[in-house]
Amino acid sequence: MEVNLVKLNINGKEVEAPQGSTILQAAELAGIEIPRLCYDPELSKMGSCRLCVVEVKGNRLLPASCVTPISPGMEVQTESPAVVEARKTILELLIANHPLDCLTCDKLGDCKLADYCYEYGVKESPYVGEKHNYAIDNSNPFIIRDLNKCILCGACVRACEEMTGQDNLSYLHRGFHRKATTAADVPYIESDCVFCGQCVAVCPTGALTEKTMAGKARRFNIDRVQTTCPFCGTGCNFDLAVKDGKVIGVLSNPEAPVNGRSLCVKGRFGWDFIYNEKRLTQPLIKKNGQFVEASWDEAFDLIALRFNEIKEKYGPDSFAALSSARCTNEENYLVQKFTRAYMGTNNVDHCART
């Protein structure tokens, strides 16, 4: 397909972008990042936070770059004094009604609001007024919802509808009381929520956070290890969040080839089975009908003795191995290899409730 390229000028630089791009996209292509809160490349456009405003020559108003299409010869300034002033005002208005408890907020380090306030030197708000005093929704084991920190960017509403299709979130009320919440404003646990956590993955502030990670680590102290989900055959990828050698949660990885940032409740919140106290940590040998803990050496010795003995006595086909559709390829390869090459039988299969 032919794409027509449009030439324009951003911050004095000649740039090109496909026809139909927005100013924000064109800037991004040229390596210029425009601040944004409600814009999310995977979601429909809302154009409501207005943080992405830019100055366009010949236009008296400052248009929101996330919804304004480019046109040939357009001259754009993304950080002009007027733009910076407008952004400061927007941020000041936002934090006027935002608890400034960043010191203990789990999201700090991955909070766009805090990042932009830092960038534009916004410390406190000249606007004093009423603050929200919403009860924190702690109704479920997965997600903490603190709507006092909500900036009404609508990303959660759009993610629930456009990524999962659950349509569990929408806006209630108007003006100061406007709220992005569940139908009838009930806690998540009483709503139609399927706990996919997409809303958490897209929330730019600390309004929606992972409960398992609460108080465990600031975002900049987390190591992220990209891996593949161990539950179903979809093969979603995500990052395990690791702090001090322990997994504390799962974070979406936008690079995931199959799923992007989407996950389901199992992938996002089911990982804690790895720390279940019933995990086996030592080999067990059954003696007189009871399991007793043994060393690896003892266990391997007994296994070697008995498998070899039985093979000797009854022949290779008296052995069978069940490998696992839950284990890695490499583990499966080893199991079938030793079954065939050493035990001398093709009696190998795996539990395929496909």
Add this chain to the structure above:
Amino acid sequence: MMLLIGTNATEAHPIIGYKMRQAARRGAKMVVCDPRHIDLVDEADYWLRQKPGTDIPLLNGLMHIIIKEGLEDKKFIAERTENYEELKEIVASYTPERVAELTGVSADDLYAVARLYATTDKAMIFYTLGITEHICGTRNVMSIANLAMLTGHLGRPGTGVCPMRGQNNVQGACDMGALPNVYPGYQSVTVEANQEKFEKAWGGKIPAKVGLKIPEMFEAAHEGKVKSMYILGENPVLTDPDTNHIRAALSNLDFLVVQELFLTETAEYADVVLPAASFAECNGTFTNTERRVQRVRKAIEPIPGQANWETICQMVTRMGYPMNYESPREIWAEMASLTPSMKGINYGRLENESLQWPCPSTDHPGTPFLHAGKFTRGLGLFQPSEHIPPGEMPDEEYPFLLSTGRILYHYNVTTPYSKGISSIWDKEMAEVNPLDAEKLGLVTGSQVKVSSRRGEAITAVKVTDRVLPGVIWMSFHYTATPTNALTSHHLDPITGTGEYKVAAVKIEKI
């Protein structure tokens, strides 16, 4: 267009299900064939609610209409397939009227869906366990393939037949040769050249005889022919059909080794239990349902002290067969060197990309869809089939039809160990139709005893019209409600898959 048959995608493969839902909302046509009112029914243009166990007549009925109306892809049939005449002959008797009678789906809907599928250029069929877990599972799958070939819906993007693999690495376990009839990469054990190749690479003498499939293994254990077993990371006592039979088989073994995360029902029968490491503790790869190989990366030190591959290597070395690998990377490399379809995939490439096999060389980009231009066997073979009723149907004594499946919140047998997940979804809620509930005096939350000819289980019920009258639907995730004590002992004679989808049971209020 998407035709879903026997697959509850939003629960079994949620992300795929979510994407289907989005596609339907953007205007793609969706047809759901399912006896149960699954979530995607609400997004579908057509819902064909066939009676459980009547997939073949349903598919034959669609093909009947397609042929009758001349909507088949004549060119595709002539150039790419064989045995069309037999198909035509068999489906001839599946008139819409007869199929409506057998399946409970109206003739009008059959016409509409047959026309829609045949005349849509890009039409895909998706199926999962709802199709395979029947006595006629293989025949069901063949019938689906027949429908796709008949209309030429294969080998182009946006077409084809997509079996969605259930467990995270069921595809990979098959690819790696954890099957009794093939080496890695589906190289047959009965082909002499393969046997020579692997004997040379691995040392040792490998028989050219196909080994035992799971049900045969347990049968042989029963008969005392299989004496020792090694089981890695699976819990057949909970997940396989007819639990009691499997328990008896395991007790009959002389020696059983189980390598597991937890002391499962199956591990209880072991003589030696080796502690396993979880996915977060091991390096390796999984292969998803699209044949996409992706890395699993170690995030924390193994809780039992060593990774699973190390445990296997040490165990086997002790037995007298040295396995000295440095890392999973090296294991993969050995496998790939022996497996033409994976030769081009290595850990280096997987750092930057995920690759779908076949990928025969390191400059090959991988293969997103199969059967372009040519089937693996050359021409596509039509393998038509007559209706095969389920092995066991409700009768006077056992008047309900039990069907089983999985729910969103659990994955077989691992998720119940997730505290968060099990704190909300902690017990079986068997689904019963309101009409039956009224007759039996049940409300949501009532406790019932469900019994079949093989065993019984206690469960709470949920009254819902998601299921048809006469049907009870249960999952199999909970130790407290061992659903598979009830399920049928009937197996698909070709794959040995259990008929989990249909069994006759009775329900008593307790």
